[in-house]
Amino acid sequence: MATNVSVENLNPKVLRCEYAVRGEIVIHAQILYCNIGNPQSLGQKPITFFREVLSLCDHPNLLEREEIKSLFSTDAIIRAKKILALIPGRATGAYSHSQGIKGLRDEIAAGIASRDGFPANADDIFLTNGASPGVPYYLDESSGWGLEISELKSQLEDARSKGIVVRALVVINPGNPTGQVLDEQQQYELVKFCKDEELVLLADEVYQENIYVTNKKIISFKKIARSMGYNGEDLPLVSFQSVSKGYYGECGRRGGYMEVAGFSTPVREQLYKIASVNLCSNITGQILAGLIMNPPKGYPMHTGQAGDGCYDLYKEEKDNILKSLCRRAKAMESAFNSIDGITCNKTEGAMYLFPRIYLPQKAIEAARAVNKAPDVFYALRLLDATGIVVTPGSGFGQVEGTWHVRCTILPQEEKIPSMISRFRKFHEEFMAQYRD
Amino acid sequence: MATNVSVENLNPKVLRCEYAVRGEIVIHAQILYCNIGNPQSLGQKPITFFREVLSLCDHPNLLEREEIKSLFSTDAIIRAKKILALIPGRATGAYSHSQGIKGLRDEIAAGIASRDGFPANADDIFLTNGASPGVPYYLDESSGWGLEISELKSQLEDARSKGIVVRALVVINPGNPTGQVLDEQQQYELVKFCKDEELVLLADEVYQENIYVTNKKIISFKKIARSMGYNGEDLPLVSFQSVSKGYYGECGRRGGYMEVAGFSTPVREQLYKIASVNLCSNITGQILAGLIMNPPKGYPMHTGQAGDGCYDLYKEEKDNILKSLCRRAKAMESAFNSIDGITCNKTEGAMYLFPRIYLPQKAIEAARAVNKAPDVFYALRLLDATGIVVTPGSGFGQVEGTWHVRCTILPQEEKIPSMISRFRKFHEEFMAQYRD
Incomplete structure (x- = not known):
């Protein structure tokens, strides 16, 4: 012993x-x-298009072979070529930039901008091995806090009266474990609350594709903040996304990102330094994060003509x-x-x-x-x-x-x-x- | 701001x-x-066999198609099928066991046993996202320590006299940054030193395939310890391996493992708990870690006959x-x-x-x-x-x-x-x- x-x-x-x-x-x-x-452990199948692209990116020599046309959809071949062109030296086995491959961050920023109708910046994206490792929760959590702003406020004052420095509010929307989806008005109030109380808003938005009611919709907190006229500088906000949830459920691939907005340059540099210590997140997860934020958007994707079948299958x-x-x-x-x-x-x-x-x-x-x-x-x-x-x-x-x-x-x-x-x-x- | x-x-x-x-x-x-x-960033090509296997595991539907026979080596197809059979539900997109997929840990343990000539146990393997995240260096490092045991001993006594509790010795072999390979006698002395001083031996052995001299060989510290008759219980030892180095250089895939031997069950349970917090390491990296510890071993790999060409290409x-x-x-x-x-x-x-x-x-x-x-x-x-x-x-x-x-x-x-x-x-x- x-x-x-x-x-x-x-x-x-x-x-x-x-x-x-x-x-x-x-x-x-x-x-x-x-x-x-963990959907795929219980039998959920991965999205074919995503896996076709990963398969081709893992073994890029395939792209030179005529035979792949009968094995992979044309759109997947086009997408894999596009992704490889974004990777310096087409090297899917190299450490990337510590924040993730720049071209993939551009893709993700474009996906966020298209989702929100407000610009997003590739420099604000930090690709991560899933959403779990992004920010270790050294920060104060909102556990047990209700959704009434008055209740939040009284919890905050209570904590402060005990000498606790509260720096951040974590909001999970849609909620885990409660499954609730915030309504837009609640989101406005939460953003205002964070702004007034000078709290960082940590928005866990990994379930942004998972909604089962028709009378609500999922709106990112960044979109809410921008709609209120808060630009990055007056409301520090981190939004987390993951390839593990949604309809894709690619938990084992450990992909995700955080979008970090409204922090000063010295703080951003510290974040970058911490990201550097683990060198980079895994490339497969990075590629998947790019794909989920830019899935097939409808046919015709490449030919200008319907009928390739890739989008139909994806959508189905x-x-x-x-x-x-x-x-x-x-x-x-x-x-x-x-x-x-x-x-x-x-x-x-x-x-x-x-x-x-x-x-x-x-x-x-x-x-x-x-x-x-x-x-x-x-x-x-x-x-x-x-x-x-x-x-x-x-x-x-x-x-x-x-x-x-x-x-x-x-x-x-x-x-x-x-x-x-x-x-x-x-x-x-x-x-x-x-x-x- | x-x-x-x-x-x-x-x-x-x-x-x-x-x-x-x-x-x-x-x-x-x-x-x-x-x-x-970061070899692949400077033009090193990945090993074809490894990438063939990853490509097939990413898109297992391919394995049902006749056309793959002209695109993938027979051995890669066999290996991919074997790996998928090791994964519960063939679900390469599911979170795995927190230590990594059991079947892959069995493979790795077999690879270690074959390397060392001493048994290895799948329960001792913790698959990681590369070797960097395995153990955060909360532990005392050996920085600046020379290779003379007398010098090590005096450094240790100096630290202890200052009230520092020294718990572990980190040895990197082959060395980073110095490029030295320890000789067998030095390794015996280091193991004895750790045993006598009750230090955990943290062996960074990620360069175990990288040797450029013919008068030395790389021997794992576990093999040294076992050769000396120390079984797990009397010398706590952690050996780190990574898919990022060696001849494979798959840095971006973030795969690796640590083999943890000689710790008590309660300590192992704490390690397991910490591994659980990040859920699991990425599956692509896990598969690669299994492959590098069990590469093609020579033809005939599957047919009993030479000539498939897969091993030749791998070896070349x-x-x-x-x-x-x-x-x-x-x-x-x-x-x-x-x-x-x-x-x-x-x-x-x-x-x-x-x-x-x-x-x-x-x-x-x-x-x-x-x-x-x-x-x-x-x-x-x-x-x-x-x-x-x-x-x-x-x-x-x-x-x-x-x-x-x-x-x-x-x-x-x-x-x-x-x-x-x-x-x-x-x-x-x-x-x-x-x-x-």
């Missing part, structure tokens, strides 16, 4: 680190993973995934609401349901007796009984005295009825055992 | 962070990058790259040694030369006058005059009062003569200007 390295002498920050979605629950886990937004795959997610969200929401002792909010966007579990006092005491939070206790019992893995709500700062689990809407549709019936059976037995 | 985020109120750790190879020099940089080991590409690196190392070393006021050690391995520059006192004073370290001043002047980017030695803890630059051996061979003549001309003019 190594006597010099033990849990006792590890950096205490390592021991304190907790990550709700991959903690104790997962170490026991088998079977149906509803704890994490995308629509099928999003429509299916929408059906799954509704099916699971109404199923949860049909179970006694569970209520479930409507999922307007993102990939999660956050059902509230009304635990009897005896269950809470049983959990305490084994030194577990009640929702962790419930989730572990659920796992043991059914093989369904969910994430306990206590990792997300739920309101004191309430208990939730986070459950993704990602199980394939044909598996949902049996999943729900196993869940229901477990829940009824659990409640019967601990009835007050 | 954002008044709430300024350099003054950033986390001081961010401001203190310095990264030698991507600092001030690079912000001015153009032209010939000899500052960083690999040998050409390594032989060329060897020629470049020798050519640049003798060129540096032919310049007055420069001496250059022999590069036995890795990718760098570390020539010592004998700066005149007047140059040192001129540097101090503009508040620069003398080698930074020299490197900036070199860059201005020639477009050649090197890394100042002061980032690597050189001996007090000596000045070096680190220069990669990666410029393409045909560019070396003109590079050296530009370097020589600059150096002579610089020395003439500052002659004491």
